[in-house]
Amino acid sequence: MSQALDCLAADGEALPLAAGTDLVPVLRDRAMDRARLVDLHGLKELDYIRFEDGMLRIGAMATHQSIAASDKVKEMLPALAHACSQVGSAQIRRRATIGGNVCHASPAADTLPVLIAAEACAVTRSKEFRKTVLLEQFITGVKTTSLPQDSLLEEIIILIPEGGWKGNYYRLGGRNALTIAISSVAVLKGSRGIRAAYGSMGPTVKRIGAVEEYLNSCREAKRSILRVLAEQNLSPISDIRATREYRLDVAANFTWLGYRELAE
Amino acid sequence: MLHIRFNLNGKDVDADIHEGTRAIDLLRDTFELTGTKESCGQGECGSCTILLDDEAIHSCLLLAAQMEGCRVVTIEGLEKEGELDALQQAFLDAGAIQCGYCTPGMIMAAKGLLLHNPAPTAEEIRDAMAGNLCRCTGYKKIGEAVSLAADRQRN
DSSP, X not given: OHHHHHHHHHOTTOEEESSOTTHHHHHHHSOGGGOOEEEOTTOGGGOOEEEETTEEEXXXXXXXXXXXXXXXXXXXXXXXXXXXXXXXXXXXXXXXXXXXXXHHXXXXXXXXXXXXXXXXXXXXXXXXXXXXXXXXXXXXETTEESOOTTOEEEEEEEEOOTTOOEEEEEEEOSSSSSOOOSEEEEEEEETTEEEEEEESSSSSOEEOHHHHXXXXXXXXXXXXXXXXXXXXXXXXXXXXXXXXXXXXXXXXXXXXXXXXXHHO | OEEEEEEETTEEEEEEEOTXXXXXXXXXXXXXXXXXXXXXSSSSSOTTEEEETTEEEEGGGSBGGGGTTXXXXXXXXXXXXXXXOHHHHHHHHTTOOSSOSSHHHHHHHHHHHHHHOSSOOHHHHHHHHTTOOOSSSOSHHHHHHHHHHHHHHHO
């Protein structure tokens, strides 16, 4: 870790490389021979999933496959295990890391709705500092984060309520594998009520306070109201994969489905 | 430039590479192992699948430098002393080939599966192969070929 941080601090243009499943195709399309990369593959100390002091701690180099298969994750935050099983294909899940998925900060990243709904924190390290920030604030825009160039994401921390986070992750893609989410929603329930976070529905994955207030106070959630709240709070694009209206319909329906499944 | 060493199809090899050289380009252009195909170049089709330390991965999403110290197997490394691997034979016997472009990637993805799970269910086969696209035909015969190879290897 300290060696990797030295390399980043010494070269202001160096990029950290986790598995490379997002970065390598980008590099191919640019002048890749000039790329200066710090390969993090040797950082085995960041490949862990632990439960300590009521917190689930996932090292940045833990792979999607290991998170999807983890009994601890399945027990405490099953929606995250499911989200990780939905990423790319077996070839990608085997290598791609949660740290890479979070730092790539795609609006369609599969781990982010669950992590943000569960109020996860990102722990970052530079040579001097170790900082903890709420993940929702760590991600600042489409594929941008507040991570300084000389720092690395060390781990993701999730506070686990008594009995674990209930609820699930819902995503719609064009087919089963190798597809980017058209719309995705995590609907979770912890000790302070229901949380809902949305992917592929705007520049960043985010929670909607108005939806959470409604779900936590209504006697029975109505799809029509969830559709209005989605329209008021989300800003999806229309593109080749789906129209804005369709994405809003899907997000509202997934929210309703998540609410119903939590009630069962 | 970087100097890397790794094991390729059972032989220790080394190469001088640019930092940004992808694994697939080193395998195809330098080592002339053109069985590994490139189609999409972004991890969406699986035709570039190889084994890296016994795990099926995409060689188009891997830098050559990331192979340092690893055991790499390509489709050319499956045949042993003139005898086809059980998967290669099963793909032939089950008629799981049409144009053949996706076949090396399919076989390497299946090889990775069978190394970890010698008796996969039909669903486990589908899940392991979901990252490999075939544009000629359906996937039924491909799934049957993997099943056949697994059966033959166990018996």
